[in-house]
Amino acid sequence: MLRTLSLQLHSAITGSYISGTHSIVFVNCPNEQIARDIARAILAKKLAASVNILPKTSSLFFWKGEIEEATEILLLIKTKTSKVLKLSSFIRLVHPFEIPEVFSLPMDQGDVHYLKWLEEGMEED
Template sequence: MDKLGSRCPLPGSPRPSVLTCLLILTASFLIYPILRTLSLQLHSTVTGSYVSGTHSIVFVNCPNEQIARDMARALLDKKLAASVNILPKAASLYFWKGEIEEATEILLLIKTKTSKVHMLSSYIRLVHPFEIPEVFSLPMDQGDTHFFKWLEEGVEDD
């Protein structure tokens, strides 16, 4: 009887409600990114190796060099990035409101922690003059561990 009682709830014993199960499931999804980041940092620290995807490069086009420099400096001041390259005069062709447009833009290559990409993107949307700024990221797969350690120190902790 003990084995049966431990597997099947006895009549009158409390059962988890659907709401409780949904809350636990939702909390699990919300906590996962934080736990993943912490476990990657712990693994990297303990083993001295780099875990792919911990850092990202964010690409952003700007209409001119002054805006690009101001944005780069603000990202560094806010510790959202460890490094920003400003690549001048990228020729851009794109569809805008049903027409093919052509412009000369400045490309920012922003190096940051992957965990900061969402916050960095939100900040760029606030300050960028384009109605829809081009912001996307790629995870860094491999590279020099000394560079990644330096990058880690240059970006504010989560």
């Protein structure tokens, strides 16, 4: 929490972006309707500012000792790194998979106007 506040203060004072302040969270869903429902719920709770829904990814994975194959929908969720844990917990609550795929990568750089827009999209009312 203290790190997040110091990063926000540094960014505000210098007008520069601190690498890792935002993250992209990847989540696979079983179909497009569930992907849309999860995306809307995430946005409604202001856990992210933007969600891309990428259609029909082919997934191969081990599940209970067997190789499985499925067609899934990929969510790319743009959020603050400080919200990733809360976002992951929320996804586990609403996702139909026993163990949903949820992982994140920090954003290294980005357009300052876009990153400012991300911040504004997650501000609490």
